[in-house]
Amino acid sequence: MLQSPAISVATSYCPCQGKVVAIRGSVVDVHFSDEVPPLRHLLRAGPQAQIAIEGLTYLSANLIRGIALTPTQGLARGARVIDTGQSLQVPIGEHLLGRAFNVFGDPIDGLGPLKGMKRSLHGQAVPLHQRTTGTDILVTGIKAIDLLAPLERGSKAGLFGGAGVGKTVLITEMIHNIVSRYDGVSIFCGIGERSREGEELYREMKAAGVLNNTVMVFGQMNEPPGSRFRVGHAALTMAEYFRDQAHRDVLLMIDNVFRFIQAGSEVSGLMGQLPSRVGYQPTLATELAELEERICSTAHGAITSVQAVYIPADDLTDPAAVHTFSHLSASIVLSRKRTSEGLYPAVDPLQSGSKMLTPSVVGQRHYQVAQAVRKTLAEYEDLKDIIAMLGLEELAQNERQTVYRARRLERFLTQPFFTTEQFSGIPGKMVSLDQTLTGCEAILDDKCSGLSEQALYMIGAVDEAELEHQEREAQEVEEIGQ
Numbered sequence: 001m002l003q004s005p006a007i008s009v010a011t012s013y014c015p016c017q018g019k020v021v022a023i024r025g026s027v028v029d030v031h032f033s034d035e036v037p038p039l040r041h042l043l044r045a046g047p048q049a050q051i052a053i054e055g056l057t058y059l060s061a062n063l064i065r066g067i068a069l070t071p072t073q074g075l076a077r078g079a080r081v082i083d084t085g086q087s088l089q090v091p092i093g094e095h096l097l098g099r100a101f102n103v104f105g106d107p108i109d110g111l112g113p114l115k116g117m118k119r120s121l122h123g124q125a126v127p128l129h130q131r132t133t134g135t136d137i138l139v140t141g142i143k144a145i146d147l148l149a150p151l152e153r154g155s156k157a158g159l160f161g162g163a164g165v166g167k168t169v170l171i172t173e174m175i176h177n178i179v180s181r182y183d184g185v186s187i188f189c190g191i192g193e194r195s196r197e198g199e200e201l202y203r204e205m206k207a208a209g210v211l212n213n214t215v216m217v218f219g220q221m222n223e224p225p226g227s228r229f230r231v232g233h234a235a236l237t238m239a240e241y242f243r244d245q246a247h248r249d250v251l252l253m254i255d256n257v258f259r260f261i262q263a264g265s266e267v268s269g270l271m272g273q274l275p276s277r278v279g280y281q282p283t284l285a286t287e288l289a290e291l292e293e294r295i296c297s298t299a300h301g302a303i304t305s306v307q308a309v310y311i312p313a314d315d316l317t318d319p320a321a322v323h324t325f326s327h328l329s330a331s332i333v334l335s336r337k338r339t340s341e342g343l344y345p346a347v348d349p350l351q352s353g354s355k356m357l358t359p360s361v362v363g364q365r366h367y368q369v370a371q372a373v374r375k376t377l378a379e380y381e382d383l384k385d386i387i388a389m390l391g392l393e394e395l396a397q398n399e400r401q402t403v404y405r406a407r408r409l410e411r412f413l414t415q416p417f418f419t420t421e422q423f424s425g426i427p428g429k430m431v432s433l434d435q436t437l438t439g440c441e442a443i444l445d446d447k448c449s450g451l452s453e454q455a456l457y458m459i460g461a462v463d464e465a466e467l468e469h470q471e472r473e474a475q476e477v478e479e480i481g482q
């Protein structure tokens with residue numbers, strides 16, 4: 001009969017020493033002849049102990065399989081491995097503000113090393129009785145989001161979209177709009193995305209003078225899967241310090257959570273686990289929940305999180321997207337069709353939504369306007385096939401009216417961004433919720449019928465279109481007079 005191996009595990013720190021017996025990419029098997037270190041301990045290997053390995057599973061009584069958090073180049077079979085006696089630790093404290101770190105909590109901004117407290121990145125989620133929920137709305141100044149998918153302060157929101165539909169632009173714009181007015185701390189976590197984008201964001205935040213209230217943590221696409229898999233936890237550990245010890249509100253921005261899932265899938269494959277649905281790791285739901293469940297609010301402080309989520313092949317039923325959806329209280333879905341029409345931000349009004357969008361939270365007026373906008377756009381969507389086959393003329397008068405309003409609403413919900421100012425040439429605009437509601441009401445009540453569709457495209461509040469229209473009319477009258 002097969003028996004599970006009796007494993008003797010070191011309970012207090014002992015510098016267990018082992019030897020590398022196998023290396024497969026980022027996966028390293030280490031043999032310990034005496035005591036075996038507990039799982040999730042950080043092991044170090046290499047001539048300068050520069051290779052970090054996290055123990056993930058026991059293969060036998062003396063064999064531990066771990067994932068390297070650094071590149072494994074130069075590591076050979078037989079190399080000495082030492083147990084550091086603890087799991088991966090990252091620095092915590094006020095002095096982190098204004099700095100940029102990697103997964104180990106080592107500064108990568110060239111401003112010198114840090115001293116001070118450290119904490120393991122394997123924290124526990126807050127128990128149920130300590131959690132709090134609120135009904136405060138975090139205003140972003142972006143029309144489509146504030147109207148159709150308002151963000152909840154102290155909760156999680158996702159920006160879902162396929163490749164190149166504007167997730168990074170939108171998250172950067174939100175940082176621009178929210179961080180300067182936010183009295184808490186902001187933490188940006190880059191997971192598996194371009195290093196260039198991280199560097200640009202760092203520079204922009206510095207130029208905008210908000211870096212002193214921000215911590216940045218990066219595990220980008222050039223890093224090993226182990227690093228991308230753990231960098232989210234590192235950022236979250238820092239966020240938890242600000243919430244629990246400093247009693248401050250935290251804004252946690254993540255780009256991109258899908259890369260965390262993808263790194264988990266890579267790790268799982270390398271570890272030899274059988275893949276599950278669509279090739280993802282069987283532990284997808286658990287891994288994601290471990291990270292997402294730690295992002296919550298307590299009586300001491302709130303963590304509000306905005307996360308970009310890449311959708312493979314634009315398929316919203318992809319397991320990674322489905323699992324992420326279920327953790328979030330607001331989902332902003334970006335559509336490729338809208339980007340092809342130049343309707344930026346490409347927020348899909350029918351797929352995006354928020355748990356906050358109820359009359360008791362946002363108020364009767366906001367709720368009714370949002371419902372009317374959705375209804376008009378949904379009816380327009382249904383009429384599109386008829387228009388394509390038979391033409392607009394075949395529609396009944398009331399249907400034509402719907403099309404007329406919907407096309408104006410679609411254009412009014414576009415917005416020039418500060419982030420895209422350099423290449424679009426249009427100055428960025430922030431719009432208050434009241435201005436957004438007023439504009440939508442005017443279009444729904446046909447008060448903008450004198451305005452062309454184009455006049456509502458890429459503007460802020462609706463008055464801008466009216467003002468421009470009046471100026472143009474005055475100019476035309478002048479030209480006729482001459």
Ligand SMILES: Nc1ncnc2c1ncn2[C@@H]1O[C@H](COP(=O)(O)OP(=O)(O)OP(=O)(O)O)[C@@H](O)[C@H]1O
Nearest residue numbers: 162163164165166167168169170310344345417420
């Ligand atoms: N609001 C916007 N206004 C104008 N152009 C935009 C806007 N959003 C996105 N774009 C255009 O789309 C391009 C891709 O945007 P972005 O990098 O944000 O996509 P992404 O969804 O993050 O892509 P990836 O999945 O590759 O990370 C931008 O470089 C820009 O040209």
Ligand SMILES: [Mg+2]
Nearest residue numbers: 167168169193
């Ligand atoms: Mg991106």
